[in-house]
Amino acid sequence: MANYWLDAPAHHAWLTREALRLLDFARASRLPQGFGNLDDAGRLPRGAVAETLNTARMTHSFALAHLHGVPGCKGLVEHGVAALQGPLHDALHGGWLAAPEGHGDGRKAAYLHAFVALAASSAVVAGVIEAQALLADAIEVIERHFWCEEQGALRESFSRDWQSCEAYRGANSNMHGVEAFLALADVTGQPRWLERAVAVVQRLILRQAAGDGLRVTEHFDSHWQPQPDYNQKLPADGFRPYGTTPGHAFEWARLLLHLEASLQRAGLPAPDGLLPAARGLFDSAWHNAWHVDGAPGLVYTLDWxxxxxxxxxxxWVHAEASATAAALLKRTGEGQYECCYRRIWDFIAEYFIDPVHGSWHHELDPANLPGARIWGGKPDLYHALQALLLPRLPLAPSLASALAL
Structure with a gap:
């Protein structure tokens, strides 16, 4: 029998210890209006603002922790739900602003609303009664404004009053839409969310990416025509970088496996090619991004x-690569994914985990020393925590629902 870390009690214990360490660090992010972005030492900077994205991700993460049996987390989930229903919600026009009134540009993004829906669904599973209303509100906004049935995908963003729609379509927001739709399908029991996830996957992966060597095209115009030169002069953008993003290829690969398992669990047919596409996305990203410049680790972006x-x-790229290697190992039982899984965690343990100040360094420079070109501080719990939980969970249902079983 193969000696897989996924079967090893000691590995499970290590994952649990690291998750608890991350959660202890993240508790300091609480602000009156939600959750803020912590600096490298785990402190809130003077004048810190509770951004909606981090509040939604923290609410989701603390809901997972509560469901995992970590005491003291349900109150943080309730705090996040209250913030998303109060200061971060646009009482005038509906939907969610990126930050409380007076901060940010006022635009409303599909990416952000996908995370609000994910947070609300996880909070419902965690037993927060108030989250039911938040979930209903998030669903209504997604269906009214963002979901385009004709295109089978999410629109990208709108002006605050919903009158102006951005002439851009993005794979990133739609990828997180798929993640949210899988959770919504579990929480609501409505298969239309799985059908929508299938529509997005068919457009962006089974057609677009499959026609380009399973490289994920990130940027499109409003008619879904690829824009390969988008942000060529701003290549290190944190959300819309130029070129291809290997971390998103890993993330898409994992979501394809979750979608396949969720469709099977619901008794619905799965599109042909989900597993081959997941393999191809992972293998291409691994081959092209790991150790590609002579140093260990995965680079952020590649050109065409x-x-x-x-x-x-x-x-986050390494967290997603780890979680996807685990998912492919579960789905296929093939030892190559165990090798990748071990290599990624060894790299994370050596370079990303910060034993002095806590949590993980969010960014390393090309010499694998802590950097801050793209992301400063340590604001994100979501990616690392999920990477620590997913190896021990089935591919379906989605995370919160799986932890509640």
Missing amino acids: DNRPVVRERLH
């Missing part, structure tokens, strides 16, 4: 000839 553009190593 698969050459590194932004060579910084981001923690």
Whole structure:
């Protein structure tokens, strides 16, 4: 029998200890209006603002922790739900602003609303009664404004009053839409969310990416025509970088496996090619991004000839690669994914985990030293925590529902 870390009690214990350590660090992010972004030492900077994205991700993460049996987390979930229903919600026009009134540009993004829906669904599973109303509100906004049935995908963003729609479509927001839709399908019991996830996957992966060597095109115009030169002059953008993003290829690969398992669990047919696409996305990203510049680790972006553009190593990319290697190992039982899984965690343990100040460095420079070109501080719990939980969970249902079983 293969000696897989996923079967090893000691590995499970290590994952649990690290998750608890991250949660202890993240508790300091609480602000009156939600959750803020912690600095490298785990402190809230003077004048810190509770951004909606981090509040939604923290609410989701603390809901997972509560469901995992970590005491003291349900109150943090309730705090996040109250913030998303109060100061972060646009009482005038509906939906969610990026930050409380007076901060940010007022635009409303599909990416952000997907995380609000995910947070609300996880809070419902965690038993927060008030989250039911938040979930209903998030669903109504997604269906009214963001979901385009004709295109089978999410629109990107709107002006605050919903009158102006951005002439851009993004794979990133739709990827997190798929993540949210899987959770919504579990919490509501409504198969239309799985059908929508399938529609997005068919457009962006089974057609677009499959036609380009399973490289994920990130940027499109409003008619879903690829924009390969988008942000060429701003290649290190944190959300819309130029070129291809290997971390998103890993993330998409994992979501394809979750979608396949969720459809099977619901008794619905799965599109042909989900597993081959997941394999191809992972293998291509691994081959083109790991150790590609002579140093260990995965680079942030590549150009269209698969050459590194932004060579910084981001923690979320490695968290997603680890979680996807675990998912592929579960789905296939093939030892190559165990090798990748071990290699990624060894790299995370050596370079990303910060034993002095806590949590993980969010970014490393090309020499694998802590950096802050793209992401400063340590605001994100979501990616690392999920990477620590997913290896011990089935591919379906989604995280919160699986932890509640």
